């Protein structure tokens with residue numbers, strides 16, 4: 001069976017020494033990914049999320065700078081890129097040309113008008129505007145902060161491209177509207193009184209009923225599905241409401257399709273994916289607030305295969321315990337089953353993180369079979385001679 005290599009650097013170390021630290025492991029992961037396939041003067045888009053207002057739990061400039069330096073060492077021209085708002089105030093969160101080592105440019109122009117119409121042909125979405133910077137670059141380094149996420153349960157490399165790689169009109173209405181293409185409610189089975197009962201049954205306000213139009217909408221983005229099911233209980237004996245996988249998985253599938261269109265813009269040897277499993281939060285970097293960390297730090301994984309790097313990330317998180325005492329109280333239906341993936345415990349089985357790679361593999365983006373190669377594991381570095389000289393006095397003395 002074909003498998004892809006995924007290089008893993010653990011946050012854990014075997015010695016207090018620079019060679020054993022995550023910073024050095026990132027350097028070695030880059031060695032193993034082999035940036036030498038970049039050529040002089042290649043224009044390299046480093047796509048990452050730069051956060052939003054106070055949402056600063058993104059990839060620290062310290063690591064970003066290291067990646068940028070290694071790209072520059074090849075003679076290529078890197079630049080960081082993200083949506084215009086995130087770029088405009090990136091300095092508030094520590095990202096500047098001085099700190100990161102390269103320019104920071106808006107992915108789709110200052111008014112989100114720099115984009116290219118791209119065929120999507122999925123459900124009601126025929127076309128979306130691919131962000132111009134990703135369309136026009138020669139190479140791509142996909143740097144992703146891994147976290148949980150309310151729409152899809154898990155977000156990292158695929159969502160960084162499949163949502164973050166498209167202009168505002170596609171991101172906000174087409175991609176986020178895709179849930180609505182699968183009906184959840186049968187109006188013919190439901191009286192207005194029963195519909196109002198359904199709306200009132202949801203503790204999260206996900207169900208809205210318009211009596212004048214006899215129209216009920218379900219906001220899947222905020223729904224905790226199998227962890228909750230209060231509305232389905234309220235619908236007992238009527239059966240007008242459906243809580244099924246198809247409606248929830250549309251979001252992951254459009255991400256896979258959108259990502260594929262972006263990756264097709266590049267030669268295969270010009271694409272690199274690096275996921276940071278650090279400071280993992282319950283939801284998006286774009287929320288604009290500091291959030292609690294709900295999974296212990298794990299480290300960094302890198303691969304040339306986007307499906308493999310995502311599968312390895314999801315599996316590594318699956319081995320960790322959810323930090324239950326850090327889960328915010330507005331998760332009213334946290335699943336107590338410790339055998340579930342921690343992100344399913346947060347958002348329900350219909351938002352399983354494994355849907356991300358299921359659809360990415362289905363659309364031919366790579367393979368879920370991977371070989372995890374740990375770089376400088378603690379069991380190895382504990383036996384290595386430490387050469388690091390750490391601070392013992394004033395630096396400028």
Ligand code: SF4
Nearest residue numbers: 202223224228229231
């Ligand atoms: S499953 Fe729960 S969260 Fe989802 S719509 Fe029903 S009541 Fe609301």
